[in-house]
Amino acid sequence: MDRVALRGLKARGYHGVFPEEREEGQTFVVDLVLGLDTRPAAADDDLAKTVHYGIVAEEVVAVVEGAPVNLIETLAERIAQACLKHDGVQEVEVCVHKPDAPITVPFDDVTVTITRSRV
Numbered sequence: 001m002d003r004v005a006l007r008g009l010k011a012r013g014y015h016g017v018f019p020e021e022r023e024e025g026q027t028f029v030v031d032l033v034l035g036l037d038t039r040p041a042a043a044d045d046d047l048a049k050t051v052h053y054g055i056v057a058e059e060v061v062a063v064v065e066g067a068p069v070n071l072i073e074t075l076a077e078r079i080a081q082a083c084l085k086h087d088g089v090q091e092v093e094v095c096v097h098k099p100d101a102p103i104t105v106p107f108d109d110v111t112v113t114i115t116r117s118r119v
Helices: 019-024 039-044 053-065 072-084
Strands: 002-013 026-036 091-097 111-117
Touching: 002 053, 026 053, 026 072, 053 072, 072 091, 072 111
Parallel strands: none
Antiparallel strands: 002 026, 026 091, 091 111
């Protein structure tokens, strides 16, 4: 299976279990790896035979900016399901970064990574 990756998609969301997260929001960063067969697109040099990563990026940002959830695990699942709606995508790895998570000790990042497939 071939891979198309999008790294560092940024969007403001209102996800989290604390009231201030829901009120103030924060930046979330999403990395995606889409699994698909790119051979038909490459053979015909045809965008219609692969995944349009620009559209995927817009849809992922819309999910992050959309309805709030408590957990980034839930957010990652919603993003994965949106990606799998694209015909050619057979598998997706989603990593959601929450770099401004409300943690009281110094840290660089909090992430949740999931892999989902059509199977």
